[in-house]
Amino acid sequence: MKIQTLIDPARVHLDVQASSLEDALTTVSDLAAVGLKVTSEVVARGLLEREELGSTAIGGGFAIPHCKLRGVSGIAITLARFREAVAFGSSEEETVRFVFVVLSPPDQPALHLQALSHIARTLKSENIRRQLLEVDDPAEIVDVVKLATDGGRL
Structure with missing residues (x-):
């Protein structure tokens, strides 16, 4: 299965508002x-x-x-770009504008790890990160991911 087939424009959300890590995770869980x-x-609690x-x-x-959550039948990926950077982690200096939310069933740990690895590898490219932060259309976001992960299989 190609990772780009798991990303649908309907699951790409731009201009998401959040003021804190907890707020961000609750919002993307919705x-x-x-x-x-x-x-x-359940998603928010897991995240x-x-x-x-x-x-x-x-x-x-x-x-x-x-x-990993019971009730998820396969890999589910949701993308969200925040309107303003949100502090993530233990340091207020670590801020995030874009998240790839990955949900999977507990009985597919290898697939879960492959999805995470694939996304992390894709996001190593400064050019890809820049495009994801600049593009203003969900379908174009999906196109950027498809081009970046062409050939990437799970």
Whole structure:
């Protein structure tokens, strides 16, 4: 399965408002739960618990909040770009503008790790990060990800 097939323009949200890490994760949980058999509260709890283990911020203004949840039947990826940078992690200096939220079932840990690895590799490119922060259309965001991950399989 190609990772770009898991990203749908309907699951890309731009200009998202959040004032804190908890607010950001709650807001993206509302967006990520749409169409899934889990509530936004369950998603938020999973993301917050994972974040307590260590920040999912990867630098450059990006983070990959993720968790494994019962009720998720496969990898579900939601993208969100915040209107303003949000402090992530233990340092107020670590701020995030863009998140790739990755949800997966607990019985598919290898697929979960492959998705995280693929996204992290893609976001190593400064050019890709810049494009994701500048493009103002969800379909174009998906195109950027598709071009960046062409050939990337899970």
